[in-house]
Amino acid sequence: MTSFLLALRSSPLRWLLVPLIALDLILILARDDYWHGLWGDTGAVGQVPTLLLGVFAAAATAWTSSLRRPVETADTLAAMPRPRPQAELSRLAVVLYLFLVPYLVGQAVCFTVTASSWPPGFNQYLGYFLLGVATLLTATGFGWVVGRLLSTRWGPAAGALGWLLIPMALDIDFSVTNGPARMQPDLPDIGMRLLAALLLLTACLWLPYGPRISRINPLAGLATILALAATAAASGNPVIDERHGSPSMTCVKGSADICLWPEEDKYKAMAQDVLTRAEHLPPVLDMPKTVYSNGLVYTMDRRWGGDFYLDSGSVWSMADGVARAISTQTFAACQENNFKGFLALENADDQSVLAVERWLEKRLAGGGEPEYKEAGMTASMAKAMETGKEMADRPAAEQSAWVTATVRRVLDKYCA
Numbered sequence: 001m002t003s004f005l006l007a008l009r010s011s012p013l014r015w016l017l018v019p020l021i022a023l024d025l026i027l028i029l030a031r032d033d034y035w036h037g038l039w040g041d042t043g044a045v046g047q048v049p050t051l052l053l054g055v056f057a058a059a060a061t062a063w064t065s066s067l068r069r070p071v072e073t074a075d076t077l078a079a080m081p082r083p084r085p086q087a088e089l090s091r092l093a094v095v096l097y098l099f100l101v102p103y104l105v106g107q108a109v110c111f112t113v114t115a116s117s118w119p120p121g122f123n124q125y126l127g128y129f130l131l132g133v134a135t136l137l138t139a140t141g142f143g144w145v146v147g148r149l150l151s152t153r154w155g156p157a158a159g160a161l162g163w164l165l166i167p168m169a170l171d172i173d174f175s176v177t178n179g180p181a182r183m184q185p186d187l188p189d190i191g192m193r194l195l196a197a198l199l200l201l202t203a204c205l206w207l208p209y210g211p212r213i214s215r216i217n218p219l220a221g222l223a224t225i226l227a228l229a230a231t232a233a234a235s236g237n238p239v240i241d242e243r244h245g246s247p248s249m250t251c252v253k254g255s256a257d258i259c260l261w262p263e264e265d266k267y268k269a270m271a272q273d274v275l276t277r278a279e280h281l282p283p284v285l286d287m288p289k290t291v292y293s294n295g296l297v298y299t300m301d302r303r304w305g306g307d308f309y310l311d312s313g314s315v316w317s318m319a320d321g322v323a324r325a326i327s328t329q330t331f332a333a334c335q336e337n338n339f340k341g342f343l344a345l346e347n348a349d350d351q352s353v354l355a356v357e358r359w360l361e362k363r364l365a366g367g368g369e370p371e372y373k374e375a376g377m378t379a380s381m382a383k384a385m386e387t388g389k390e391m392a393d394r395p396a397a398e399q400s401a402w403v404t405a406t407v408r409r410v411l412d413k414y415c416a
Helices: 004-010 012-028 039-047 050-066 071-079 082-113 121-149 155-170 186-203 208-213 219-237 262-278 315-330 333-348 352-365 379-393 396-414
Strands: 183-185 240-242 251-254 256-262 290-294
Touching: 004 082, 012 050, 012 082, 039 082, 039 121, 050 082, 050 121, 050 155, 082 121, 121 155, 121 183, 121 186, 121 219, 186 219, 240 290, 251 262, 256 262, 262 315, 262 352, 290 315, 315 333, 315 352, 333 352, 333 396, 352 396, 379 396
Parallel strands: 256 290
Antiparallel strands: 183 240, 251 256
């Protein structure tokens, strides 16, 4: 502890602690509040700052590693009856302290927000939390190796750029941006990343400075190479898996059932509101039996899918999924004979079905403006979408007459 405090007091990096805590909290609090009450998204949001903290940690560690012992502590450390690896441990511990503390503070804030309701899925939070720890430990080990190979002038830049570019080149995900219920952190694989990172940090303590790197102890050199290989292997292994349905899904009953992941319990009220609005739709529209959150149902194309995503907690996403499911059921005749009806609609550039879907979406969402921007629309598609959205603001009787006439015309003209 004495050597750690001496190293901390003598390191100019100590002044980064408060700014790093502020940065971490800003990155968390700047996000929308959709993650409140969702363990997976809570852990992922708390882990997002490692995208920047990892870069800074690699640079700061490379700078620290490339320095000789500070003059202020050199005599004290030299007088301690410890081998060199134990003496180096204090400097490495300082960097870990400066970057793990901001991360833990941010995760504590996230945990406090969601813990008050304690929803299902705490293991998802734990997985993303540990993933962030593993990322920072790996970045620190990487920076230390870079600092021992390069000078103080080039080490920090190489550490930061290397941490940015190598994962991109090798398609390695050290961080995630969200944690939807359909994705599950693999705790054993994340544990392997943690273990590999700890082995790398341990091996780093035996690395001499650049000019003497060629005189490294053979066992220490072998240990470092093996630790680097283990870290690369563990980092290259995906640690976020796609879930395949859930026997304990929760379904909100209504004119159709909307089924959610157990971890999406907070969205039951949203689903109930959508179903309440669906009860007053014109009878020409056929309701599906069940509408699923993505990942809950095995589809005809042999994958796990669903009707809507709740990655950002948007009612528009749920409304769009229900609207498309109603459209599919209503225009089922258009799918017969290898989608003959839909092909006829496409050849005629008739976007009536799209207009009905956009009307349905806005109606089920409760009105207002969509929380997304459309892109890649043709002129006829854009016009149909505007027609549907404008119709949703008109009197109920006019809406009912329009959608009834539109659906019957499409079915009679193209899908009979």
